[in-house]
Amino acid sequence: MSNVLVFFDELGEALSSAQKELIAQAGALGEVHIAVGAYTGDPTPALAIDGVQEVYLPEESLPAPEVAVVDLLETSVTESRAVVVLGSATADVTDALARLAVRLDTGLICGAAGISADLVVTKGELAGSYTTTSQLISATAPAAPLVVTFKPNNIDPQRVQTLVTRGEQPEVNVLPVRPSVGGVEILERTAMEVSARPPLTEARIVVAGGRGTDGDFTPLEELADELGAGLGASRAATDAGWIEHAAQVGQTGVTVSPQLYISAGISGAVHQRAGMQTAGTIVAINKDEDAQVFEIADFGVVGDLHEVIPQMIEELRRRKR
Amino acid sequence: MVNAPLHIITLVKWVPDAQLERRYNAEGRIDRSEGVLSELDEYPLEAALHIKEAAQDREVRVTALTMGPAGASTAAKKALQIGADDAYQLTDDALIGADIWATSVALKAAVETATGAAEFESGEPEYLVLTGMASEEGESGAVPAQLAERLGAHVVTYATALDLEAERLVVTRSGGTESQKVAVTMPAVVSVTDQANDPRYPNFKAIMAAKKKPLTRWTLADIDLRPEQVGAMVRVLRTDARPPRTAGEIITDEGDAGVKIVEFLVKERLL
Numbered sequence: 169m170s171n172v173l174v175f176f177d178e179l180g181e182a183l184s185s186a187q188k189e190l191i192a193q194a195g196a197l198g199e200v201h202i203a204v205g206a207y208t209g210d211p212t213p214a215l216a217i218d219g220v221q222e223v224y225l226p227e228e229s230l231p232a233p234e235v236a237v238v239d240l241l242e243t244s245v246t247e248s249r250a251v252v253v254l255g256s257a258t259a260d261v262t263d264a265l266a267r268l269a270v271r272l273d274t275g276l277i278c279g280a281a282g283i284s285a286d287l288v289v290t291k292g293e294l295a296g297s298y299t300t301t302s303q304l305i306s307a308t309a310p311a312a313p314l315v316v317t318f319k320p321n322n323i324d325p326q327r328v329q330t331l332v333t334r335g336e337q338p339e340v341n342v343l344p345v346r347p348s349v350g351g352v353e354i355l356e357r358t359a360m361e362v363s364a365r366p367p368l369t370e371a372r373i374v375v376a377g378g379r380g381t382d383g384d385f386t387p388l389e390e391l392a393d394e395l396g397a398g399l400g401a402s403r404a405a406t407d408a409g410w411i412e413h414a415a416q417v418g419q420t421g422v423t424v425s426p427q428l429y430i431s432a433g434i435s436g437a438v439h440q441r442a443g444m445q446t447a448g449t450i451v452a453i454n455k456d457e458d459a460q461v462f463e464i465a466d467f468g469v470v471g472d473l474h475e476v477i478p479q480m481i482e483e484l485r486r487r488k489r
Numbered sequence: 490m491v492n493a494p495l496h497i498i499t500l501v502k503w504v505p506d507a508q509l510e511r512r513y514n515a516e517g518r519i520d521r522s523e524g525v526l527s528e529l530d531e532y533p534l535e536a537a538l539h540i541k542e543a544a545q546d547r548e549v550r551v552t553a554l555t556m557g558p559a560g561a562s563t564a565a566k567k568a569l570q571i572g573a574d575d576a577y578q579l580t581d582d583a584l585i586g587a588d589i590w591a592t593s594v595a596l597k598a599a600v601e602t603a604t605g606a607a608e609f610e611s612g613e614p615e616y617l618v619l620t621g622m623a624s625e626e627g628e629s630g631a632v633p634a635q636l637a638e639r640l641g642a643h644v645v646t647y648a649t650a651l652d653l654e655a656e657r658l659v660v661t662r663s664g665g666t667e668s669q670k671v672a673v674t675m676p677a678v679v680s681v682t683d684q685a686n687d688p689r690y691p692n693f694k695a696i697m698a699a700k701k702k703p704l705t706r707w708t709l710a711d712i713d714l715r716p717e718q719v720g721a722m723v724r725v726l727r728t729d730a731r732p733p734r735t736a737g738e739i740i741t742d743e744g745d746a747g748v749k750i751v752e753f754l755v756k757e758r759l760l
């Protein structure tokens with residue numbers, strides 16, 4: 169068993185589902201050590217998890233894009249003697265881990281789906297149309313740790329629950345790292361609207377709409393809430409201003425890999441498909457029987473979403489009663 | 490005090506056309522025979538031109554830099570047509586199979602050579618590197634931070650708006666859970682998202698004018714690197730094509746399709 173360092177760029181009172189999944193990935197590799205960048209209060213109770221040995225904290229919270237977080241990571245690697253460093257494939261974590269890999273003179277693999285005990289990493293490439301298997305070329309001895317970022321939803325949530333169980337409080341190490349001075353200064357921060365729906369990239373189910381909604385996302389919102397799903401959209405819908413840009417699923421938007429993807433009123437052009445074709449199951453509703461989305465749908469309905477979706481919602485509610 | 494001139498280096502990449510089927514070749518590398526200028530690299534280029542056009546009394550030059558095989562010169566030429574002042578292309582067989590690590594090593598040397606070669610009338614320039622939010626095929630988004638670390642520059646990723654002020658650049662960015670407005674001093678590396686602007690198309694006049702602009706080709710030796718300095722850190726063991734998705738059951742709505750979908754979801758244990 170080897171030591172693993174997990175990096176959380178921020179930690180609230182409870183772990184997010186993606187953070188739990190990372191701990192599950194790490195626990196399968198060895199003893200888990202965790203470095204936390206930004207935090208409020210005492211983050212250790214949330215990290216009282218079986219298998220988590222030590223936690224590394226900076227003297228002061230380091231919110232992104234604080235560059236000093238790389239100093240924290242560098243010291244944490246030395247302290248933990250980690251052979252692999254794991255983080256989520258989000259912008260701020262990728263920035264920190266990319267810089268860490270330069271400092272440690274080691275390789276970086278981004279957006280991984282899985283990692284084996286001998287540190288062989290699998291990941292989807294070209295929008296999920298390929299799977300690559302890769303590993304670190306150890307040029308230095310002793311080898312510097314491999315740095316990997318993970319996409320969420322690669323481990324079944326129920327399995328994560330059984331793998332991540334409460335344990336004793338880990339040992340806390342406060343490292344002599346403080347925010348840097350000069351360079352990048354945060355002038356303003358605005359919290360993004362927190363939706364009650366799960367974030368698109370983490371959602372187990374995604375409901376997405378396109379041109380065929382004619383600008384009315386109400387039925388899709390209702391369906392998403394009924395299913396506990398994330399809400400997505402095609403580029404046509406976001407460009408038309410019908411829904412915020414962040415909802416765009418596709419080549420230049422968000423890539424999602426949910427267990428179920430419900431596509432409504434989306435033609436399924438190649439740009440859209442690139443963002444969702446690794447979904448477990450695809451259900452498509454479109455008025456146009458020639459829509460490309462039907463070529464990849466597991467279940468397709470040629471019909472009007474404004475009639476089909478309300479009926480779906482009604483049927484879902486009926487079955488719940 | 491007169492503002493120092495600004496040299497903006499915009500990274501542009503030649504990528505496989507996402508409208509076509511993209512594939513790996515027998516050597517486990519992405520097939521680059523049919524390419525386009527990465528759509529995501531048009532936004533940083535537009536941002537650079539905006540900064541140049543808005544700069545009053547400040548000398549600004551926009552340089553396009555691309556790293557890639559022979560065909561990548563088309564990306565550099567397209568950047569010149571869109572409005573870059575000059576362009577550089579780094580091509581070397583030793584860069585085939587470059588990973589994030591090797592790419593950032595090569596780009597660091599190329600950026601330093603490009604900024605070192607430029608002469609400005611109004612003094613010593615500051616420099617700013619603009620990139621797309623990610624490459625369209627690698628999708629890691631990790632090169633900007635690695636490049637900044639190597640250059641000793643500041644980095645701001647996922648910019649949605651850029652505003653050049655006298656001694657700093659003010660950038661709006663979308664972080665994970667919040668939107669931030671940050672000020673960054675040069676030298677800096679900033680990645681620009683597709684929400685930042687609407688890229689322009691080159692017109693006939695711009696296309697003709699681009700023919701007169703300098704495009705310089707480099708090998709590794711021209712930027713003082715040896716092949717062994719750009720060896721990859723990550724080895725790809727295998728590439729497997731995912732089995733293509735095939736169409737499942739398609740029905741036409743006869744007034745009961747909503748119920749049928751729910752029945753399908755129950756059968757597949759998805760609820």
